[in-house]
Structures are given as C-alpha cells and as structure tokens.
Amino acid sequence: MHHIYHTEGIILGSRDHGEAGKYYSIFTRDLGMIMASAQGVRKMSSKLRYVLQDFSYLKIDLVAGKNIFRLTNASKTNTLENICKNSGTFEVFANIARLLKRLLAGVEPNETLFLDLIHGFSILEKSQTRDDLRNIEAVIVLRILNNLGYIGENDILENFIKSPFEADLMFEVSKLRTHILQQINKALKETHL
Secondary structure: OOOEEEEEEEEEEEEEEOOOEEEEEEEEOOOEEEEEEEOOOOOOOOOOOOOOOOOOEEEEEEEEOOOOEEEEEEEEOOOOOOOOOOHHHHHHHHHHHHHHHHHOOOEOOOHHHHHHHHHHHHHHHHOOOHHHHHHHHHHHHHHHHHHOOOOOOOOOOHHHHHOOOOHHHHHHHHHHHHHHHHHHHHHHHHHOO
C-alpha cells in the first residue's frame, strides 16, 4: 500500500500530457518543490478540473511514484483567491513562480520559505499601487534568496530578511529599494541560473 502525503501547495505552473492529463510544478509545505501528475484532469467530468489551476494555493494529497508524484485529491484553502484577478498582482505572482521553478530543485522541505511566501502573497493580494507591487516583489525575492542561502549577513537588510513578513515593512522599502535590488541582482548572478 502506498503512503499518501497530505500537505499544502502552490501550483507554480502546469503543462498538458497525454490525452487528458497534466503535469504540475508544485511548491509544497512538507516536501518542497515537486512535479506531480494528474490523470484525466482535462476531461469535463473530472472533479479536480476546476481545483487544479495554475497559481492556486491548495490542500493536496499525493502518492509518490518512481519518478514523479501523483495527485490523488485537492481542495481549495480559500486563501489567495483574488491574487490572480488583478493584472498587477498576477504579473508579480507569475514572476515569482518562474523564479522559484528556476531556483528550487528536488524534493527538499523548506517550511520557512513556504510560510514566508504565503505571508508575502497575502500582502501582495491586498496591495493597491504599482509602487506597492514593486516593493512587495522586491522583498519577497530578497527573502527567497536569503532563505536559499544567497544573501549573507547584511545589517542594512536585516529587517527585511529576519523579521516576520508584515505589511509594515513596505514603508521602509522605498528608502532602501536601490540597495535591495543591488543585493538581489548580485545574488541572482551568483546562482549561475
């Protein structure tokens, strides 16, 4: 009998396979970045058809296969439901999803990063102005890179990478935006990706 993993995950992207199946890139709370397949999900009769959408935050059940996980069940969390309804927040969310797919490889749990993302995306979902979007994106990317070990000790950025991810941080970002972007660019260059 196969072990069923019950976890939460953010679908970062998908692609069709076969007649009615799909492959999904999912960043999960308990397993890290995984690839999962769902058979028959593109059929009109599929129960999971409307749940397994790109950029959704879901509760999912998975079974480990030889090379890939298989999605057996999924349900909505009712969190981050509106993040893709605004074109500005959708663009930022999609950029971060592409970055995560580049940086995360293999099954390696990173609950701290997962929780940081959920908090950051919650703040992103409520943002109003273009400046807010850019500032939140910069802090989320900075925290991703720090969490993965690409940002070293930095007294100037310590509030942005060590404290809980809160909306209050966004007021300070505007003043240090240039420095934050320099650190992000330096770290991305060091990844060689």
